[in-house]
Amino acid sequence: MKLPENSTLLIVDDNPTNIKLLYDLLKEHGFRILVAKDGQSAIEKLEVANPDLVLLDVMMPGIDGFTTCQIVKSNPKYQDLPIIFMTALSENENKVKGLSLGAVDYVTKPFQPDELLARVNLHLKLYHLTKELAEKNAHLHEMNELLEQKVEERTSALQKAQTQLIFNEKMSFLGQLMAGITHEINNPISFIDGNIKYAHDYVIELINLINLYQKNYPNPVPEITEKIAEVELDYLMEDLLNLIVSMKEGTKRIAEINQSMRAFSRSDTQNKFLFNPHEGLESTLLLFKHRLKANEIRPAIEVIKKYDILPEINCYPGSLNQVFMNLLANAIDAVEESNTGRSFAEIKANPNQITICTKFDRENERVIISIKDNGIGIKQENKLRIFEQFFTTKIITKGTGLGMTISRHIVEEKHGGTIDFISTPSQGTEFTVKLPIK
Ligand SMILES: Nc1ncnc2c1ncn2[C@@H]1O[C@H](COP(=O)(O)OP(=O)(O)OP(=O)(O)O)[C@@H](O)[C@H]1O
Ligand SMILES: [Mg+2]
Incomplete structure (x- = not known):
């Protein structure tokens, strides 16, 4: 002082x-x-x-x-x-x-000299003290603002980290679960697939052998004649072959499903690959098959595909699948919510539909993927909040309000693309994702 x-x-x-x-x-x-x-x-x-x-x-x-x-x-x-x-x-x-x-x-x-001096001194002291105090206050205020800003920054960083954590947990849980299931299915499938070919060959050999018997011994003992009639041998032989062929077909299908679940679950959210988005869409649809099929409340949700011929794009396939999954899950929720108060017959007359459209935009070197539903739509007052963290209109057990936040992060920050939507309340919503090829 x-x-x-x-x-x-x-x-x-x-x-x-x-x-x-x-x-x-x-x-x-x-x-x-x-x-x-x-x-x-x-x-x-x-x-x-x-x-x-x-x-x-x-x-x-x-x-x-x-x-x-x-x-x-x-x-x-x-x-x-x-x-x-x-x-x-x-x-x-x-x-x-x-x-x-x-x-x-x-x-x-x-x-009075003493009095004058005393008063002058007193007010000078007061003046300097006040000034000092004001400076300290200003400094304190500045510090406080800085602190507040820091707290805000930390909070938002924390929130981001939390979101990422929940997302990672969700993903890694799903990924692990699927990897585990596909692995478990893989073994029995591969021995069925490996053996069915021999079973097919052996059955053909057996049929040939029976035919040979019948040719050389056209009049067997009555016991055999009776048995032949009882089992309807001609029909049995024909059907057995058909059965094996369709079992072969079924096994092949299971193996394919397993393959695409494997593709989905591979945790390549870390590395970029050349990947055809159709592959991601298809394996995602496969995962949602149980939610799409008919139940006692409604007929099956119709999935209409309008696929263009797409090039492979350089992307993080695991993350892209996550986006497709979020969009599809929201579309299914939206059409199901629109069923409230409608009877099975009413829904059948005006069925739930999800249209998946892809387009190769050569000019801008990007692919455009849109997922459209005829569900409840998005209310005007919610439109600005769709991508907001933890924004959800769903009950707490159903929605965390992270799906779109994460999807936007993946599309825009990870891939340099865009995601947006148009929606009419009680008519439907269309989300469009645009991704650069490179
Ligand atoms: N296709 C859609 N039709 C209608 N509303 C939608 C659609 N997609 C998103 N919304 C609205 O946006 C909100 C946020 O979606 P988001 O996917 O981020 O969260 P959520 O689905 O509620 O929860 P989750 O974290 O499980 O995905 C939804 O609660 C819903 O209100
Ligand atoms: Mg969602």
């Missing part, structure tokens, strides 16, 4: 005797002294002198002390500058008026 003795005082008085008196007294105590002989020059001096305190005479020619005080105090810069009025002992109402105009104190003439 500045010591009172190093302070600058401005004396404003028109009386040379007074000035001399004050000057000598204050100078002696180490103050820097400036003098103004009237109000006008005092105001002008303020700017350059920048005093710490003003001693102001009330009665002066030109503008008097009160007006001078008013003008000085109207400048925000000098609002806290201490002004001490100097009044004659008799001018009692002046003291009150001076204080009401913003002066901090008054001294009466003729001066």
Whole structure:
């Protein structure tokens, strides 16, 4: 803190005797002294002198002390500058008026040197303390703002990390589950698939053998003739072959499903691959088969595919599948919600539909994938919030409100694409994903 003795005082008085008196007294105590002989020059001096305190005479020619005080105090810069009025002992109402105009104190003439010094010192001290306090406050305020900003940053970073965590957990759980299932299915499938070929060959050999018997021994013993009639041998032989052929077909299908589940579950959210989005769409559809098929409430949800010929795109297949999964899950939820209050027959007449459309936009070197549903649609007031973290209109067990947040992150930040939608309440919604090929 500045010591009172190093302070600058401005004396404003028109009386040379007074000035001399004050000057000598204050100078002696180490103050820097400036003098103004009237109000006008005092105001002008303020700017350059920048005093710490003003001693102001009330009665002066030109503008008097009160007006001078008013003008000085109207400048925000000098609002806290201490002004001490100097009044004659008799001018009692002046003291009150001076204080009401913003002066901090008054001294009466003729001066008592000790009293004057004491008052000057007191107000200088107060002035410097106040100034210091204000600076500290401002600093504190700044620190506080900085702190608040930091807290905000941390909170949002934390939220992001949390989202990522939930997402990763969801994904890795799903991925692990599927990897486990496909692995388990893989073994029995491969020995069925491997053996069925031999079974087929052996059955053909057996049939040939029976045919050979029948050719060489056209009249077997009655027991055999009876048995042949009982088992309807001709039909049995024909059907057995058909059965084996369809079992072969079925096994092949299971193997394919397993293959695409494997493709879906591979955790290549870390590496970019060349990948045909159709492969992702198909394996995702496969996963949703159980949700799409008919149940007691509604007929099957119709899936209409309008596929263009797509090139392979350079992408993170695991992440893209996640986007397709989120879009498809939302579309299914939306059509199912639109069924509320409709009978099976009504739904059948106006069936739930999901249309998947793909397009190769050669000109802009990108692929466009849209998933459209004829579900409940999105209310106007919700449209701006769809991609918001944790925004959901679904019951707590059903929706976390992360699907679209994550999808947008994957499409826009991970792949440099875009995702947007159009929706009409109670008619349906169409989400469109545009992905650059490279
Ligand atoms: N196809 C759609 N039709 C109607 N509303 C939709 C559709 N897709 C998204 N919405 C709305 O957007 C909200 C947010 O979707 P988002 O996928 O992010 O979360 P969610 O489906 O509620 O939960 P989850 O985290 O399980 O996906 C949904 O709750 C729903 O209100
Ligand atoms: Mg969702």
